[in-house]
Amino acid sequence: MPKRFASIWFRHLLTDQKAIRQPGLKGKAYVFAEPDHGRMLIMAVTDAARKYGVTEGMTVADARVIAPDLHVFDGKAGRNLKLLTALAEWFLRYTPLVQLDPPDGLLLDITGCTHLKGGEKAYLQEIVARLKAIGYDVRPAIADTIGAAWGVARCATSGLIVPVGEHRNALMPLPPSALRLAMDQLMKLRNLGMHQISSFIYMPNSVLRRRFGKNMVLRLHQALGQEVEYLFPIKEPVPYSERLECLEAIRTRPAIEIALNNLLERLCKRLYGEGLGLRSATLTWYRIDGKNGKITIGTNHASNRVQHLFKLFFNHLDTVAPGLGIELFTLDANKTEPISDKQSELWSAKGGVDSTEVAELLDRVAGRIGTAHINRYLPGEHYWPERTPQANADIKKAPESEWRTDKPRPMQILDKPEPIEAMALTPDYPPKLFIWKGEQHVIVGADGPERIEREWWLEPGEHRDYYVAEDEAGRRYWLFRSGHYNAENNQHWYLHGFFA
């Protein structure tokens, strides 16, 4: 099927919108002006004002002279983008692929959409009629390429639907401004007497490139379909999505649960058929009064089991506030992954860390306390104690290196080493006693020192000399002195952990 694109040109986007807001202004001469270099420049003009000779880019003072009853409104930068975005969303009823085309247009990919309205002509007629009823003056065009549709919409007066394969002929009589060129290129073309595309379309590319730059050749080729041009839709279509429209508005909890189950069954059936599983999904509900809300869940493991996914949503169903009633549910699969086959797991009697049961358990727990609080630790390539265990949320990842067992490491570690008062007799010897939280510990046995240098490429600071110390009661501590021994200065001793 050949691609078909439509370009919608809003001829008076800003002024039309003002007239919709204030119906009294309809047919009056008014302009929007924005400050620029200390004067007010006109940005948008109505047809009535244009009749006086007022154009865009004129200063307000000049315009007032030729049109004494001109109304001037303050324009706001970025207002047209906001309007276009809203209009683009409105256009989603005609095609799923809509792109903004600032300052005053929209581009639609209508391939395979027009037959729903009874052909391209009826399709355009409906768009124009509906927008006219709202109050917008639009000029649409349909062609095989984005460039051709754009040019025809803006510069042609008839033949707005270019038949398949005819876009080259349609472009021929149009002025160069139909090619989306910069102002200086247009001036150059006009000075050279080229008032139609047909007067330079046959020139060799190298000549055009040398005279007018790369951009000109690119635009020409895009309009002729010799260069591919892509549309960037405002809303990425979700490939796996299910909708449930309710005949009557839903208000009760059991009904919401049934709706959710229904959606999940349909989605999971589809995913199962394609060998996929969900990693993340969003349930959105739309209420009668126009409000909506959503629940998003994530899983550790690609899953297409309805009961499991239902349980994950179930924990959040309290947040659904149906109000007067919910009329539409949608379930989008934000992220899917191929599901690993189950055969290999039959052999292990009790699955390991990555078994399905454990993954589903972790999903349930993560639904309540959040994913960030569930961690596995892998050996990190660091000597610094705080960095040796590396948090890793991935359940399946295997450690890349071995855990070291040659050095003593405490069972319990303090997040932040606590300062202690210690008494050490000689340098490089463990302290004789230390005071922690007001209690005095006399050390009877100690191992060390184990010097651990700070990783200077990560943070500055002193090295640490660690000692394993055992007090009279048999309690074992991990102490360290920060920095070198210094007889004059106070020693900086810290308690960092407890041995088993």
Add this chain to the structure above:
Amino acid sequence: MSPTKEEIISKLRQEMIRWEGFRAPQPGTSNDLGLGAVAFAFPDGVFPTGAIHEFISNSPENTAASGGFITGLVQKLLSNGGACLWISYTRRIYPPALKLFGVDPDRVIFVDVPLQKDVLWVTEEALKCEGVATVICETKDLSFTESQRLQLAVEKSHATGFILRKDVKKANTTACVTRWQIRPVRSHLRIGMPGVGHPRWQVELLKVRNGKPGNWTIEWKKQSFQTVTAPQIIEPKRRYA
């Protein structure tokens, strides 16, 4: 020949133990956790797996010792496969140290619960799960009802739960099968050697259902528990220098 009175009584005792939630080990699995002499304190001389064990600690040093002892037990429990979850509210456990007690730290999933009231909820969910072999839960309070819920959860799933209660002021009654208190004691080296020896603990089995409570000194040496039987003569204060 009709069974004698003693035989009938011992048979009834066995059944009562079973009704109370204790299960004999399944044939083919070894339930010997390497506890040596301590194991004789339990009914049938086997450490009860698929049950809840309670450890009481009132200082960080005791918590560390209990952590070491539990990890030594978990090492054997994990050899049959299954996952291990370490659930806590304020976690201080240092994962690399688990390796010293024979457990690969990357096999343990640490759940750091941000709200204290969720700790027992997560524990119960984990204990109900089929693929989980052991759950270690660090908590402060455990009421009788809560312990009953946990005990019911493990009876279905056969998982083993360890409740490590920190900062316990008053030990209340719980439905746990055992209650332990582990304290570190002076390590022992050959006479004249400086430094710190192998981890050594005073293991007190305060309560055990259908068993005999006791008190042992246990050392962790060569990746296994060694019961220190003969009371050691405490040598005079040693100098390490």
